[in-house]
Amino acid sequence: MKILVAEDDTTSRLLFGATLRKLGYTVTAVENGQKAWEAWEQDEYSLLISDWMMPDIDGPQLCKMIRAEPSLRYTYIILLTALDGKGSYLEGMDAGADDFITKPFDEEQLVARLRVAERILALHKKLHIQATYDRLTGVWNRAAIMDHLEKEVGRAACQSTSIGVLVADLDHFKRINDAYGHPAGDTVLQEAVRRMCLVLRPHDRIGRYGGEEFLIIAPECTENDVVILAEQIRNSISREPVDSQSGGIPMTVSLGVTIGGNQVGGDAGTLIAAADKALYRAKIAGRNRVEFSNLEV
Numbered sequence: 001m002k003i004l005v006a007e008d009d010t011t012s013r014l015l016f017g018a019t020l021r022k023l024g025y026t027v028t029a030v031e032n033g034q035k036a037w038e039a040w041e042q043d044e045y046s047l048l049i050s051d052w053m054m055p056d057i058d059g060p061q062l063c064k065m066i067r068a069e070p071s072l073r074y075t076y077i078i079l080l081t082a083l084d085g086k087g088s089y090l091e092g093m094d095a096g097a098d099d100f101i102t103k104p105f106d107e108e109q110l111v112a113r114l115r116v117a118e119r120i121l122a123l124h125k126k127l128h129i130q131a132t133y134d135r136l137t138g139v140w141n142r143a144a145i146m147d148h149l150e151k152e153v154g155r156a157a158c159q160s161t162s163i164g165v166l167v168a169d170l171d172h173f174k175r176i177n178d179a180y181g182h183p184a185g186d187t188v189l190q191e192a193v194r195r196m197c198l199v200l201r202p203h204d205r206i207g208r209y210g211g212e213e214f215l216i217i218a219p220e221c222t223e224n225d226v227v228i229l230a231e232q233i234r235n236s237i238s239r240e241p242v243d244s245q246s247g248g249i250p251m252t253v254s255l256g257v258t259i260g261g262n263q264v265g266g267d268a269g270t271l272i273a274a275a276d277k278a279l280y281r282a283k284i285a286g287r288n289r290v291e292f293s294n295l296e297v
């Protein structure tokens with residue numbers, strides 16, 4: 001676990017650093033709130049131990065700044081205080097701190113506080129995984145891939161780049177369930193994701209958009225690129241039947257694709273609508289195919 005220590009008193013800072021390192025933690029120790037803020041922005045720290053009183057940015061201010069950031073990761077914050085009084089504890093908690101340690105610190109008390117921090121961080125991570133990933137396939141769930149699409153649309157607008165959006169829907173999936181059973185259908189979904197991931201580029205992202213429907217966001221794609229990527233996905237999926245206890249299960253996919261961003265524009269909703277429209281055409285035209293739709297903006 002990576003810990004950031006912000007403490008302007010040199011002796012106390014060195015002592016914290018040495019004790020935490022001895023306990024097996026990776027520590028970055030800085031001498032004021034501004035440096036702590038810069039370090040926190042640049043790296044991922046699970047825990048911040050910050051002095052209350054520091055020049056410029058003090059402990060509670062630092063807490064507020066960190067809590068104001070829309071970050072996926074949670075930083076557990078312990079404030080160091082020589083103060084003793086209910087008012088200040090509450091002020092620290094209201095600013096976003098999770099716990100306190102009174103200076104000079106007692107090592108056993110520090111270890112106990114770290115145990116609590118680790119427990120809370122583990123719970124937070126578990127909740128985050130449950131809220132972000134699809135349990136069956138392991139890819140992002142609908143909310144997470146939609147969040148990503150919103151961010152990528154914003155990024156494409158700022159940087160004048162294009163963005164490819166692909167909606168992939170397995171064909172006649174109900175028939176697969178009906179013929180081979182629901183557990184076999186689950187296996188097919190998992191294998192479909194594995195095959196799609198094989199052809200995605202490093203910055204492409206995939207999420208489960210519905211039952212047997214997946215949304216893929218492919219940044220910096222031309223119309224040609226996005227169609228090629230969709231064809232690669234289609235080929236990868238239909239290449240060979242999926243192994244199951246009841247024998248090989250043939251599977252195919254239809255894809256609707258579009259591009260937005262760079263000169264074309266479009267918000268998340270318009271992009272999805274265009275890709276959906278193209279998907280509808282692919283289904284009507286016989287499935288196991290790719291269709292492209294322009295944005296209607």
Ligand SMILES: Nc1nc2c(ncn2[C@@H]2O[C@H](COP(=O)(O)OP(=O)(O)OP(=O)(O)O)[C@@H](O)[C@H]2O)c(=O)[nH]1
Pocket residue numbers: 136169170171172173174175177181182183184185186189210211212283287
């Ligand atoms: N095994 C399994 N089936 C699922 C899951 N989620 C949704 N389904 C099934 O997916 C099927 C989707 O059926 P439809 O929407 O009719 O689509 P389809 O049969 O694929 O037909 P087209 O999309 O038109 O090619 C339904 O039978 C759902 O019960 C899942 O997690 N596991």
